Amino acid sequence: MDAEEQGMVHVEVAFALPNRQRIVSLTLPAGTHAREAVRQADLAHYFPDVPPETFENAALGIFGKALRDPERHILQEGERVEVYRPLRIDPKAARASRAADKRG
Numbered sequence: 723m724d725a726e727e728q729g730m731v732h733v734e735v736a737f738a739l740p741n742r743q744r745i746v747s748l749t750l751p752a753g754t755h756a757r758e759a760v761r762q763a764d765l766a767h768y769f770p771d772v773p774p775e776t777f778e779n780a781a782l783g784i785f786g787k788a789l790r791d792p793e794r795h796i797l798q799e800g801e802r803v804e805v806y807r808p809l810r811i812d813p814k815a816a817r818a819s820r821a822a823d824k825r826g
Contacts, residue, residue, distance in 0.1 A: 735763035737805040744768045756792040781806040
């Protein structure tokens with residue numbers, strides 16, 4: 723009997739910094755939501771230099787698509803939860819700065 727038949731799902735949780743990344747494979751009970759998968763992945767163990775609240779409060783996505791409410795997204799077999807880091811600079815401000823640099 724495979725995990726899905728036993729009420730379990732296989733998922734991955736991914737987090738990356740500019741210089742390293744980690745993908746944690748998990749087998750969780752069916753009905754687990756995305757935020758709980760991040761808790762179970764214990765990313766703070768792999769990234770001790772990242773404040774734990776980064777993982778607790780981070781925006782999450784599934785295969786590049788942001789989740790509006792990670793606590794309500796029930797994970798499906800094979801999904802990868804991506805933990806997004808906060809932006810360091812507003813994208814609009816960054817574009818304006820680059821445009822100003824090009825103009826001289």
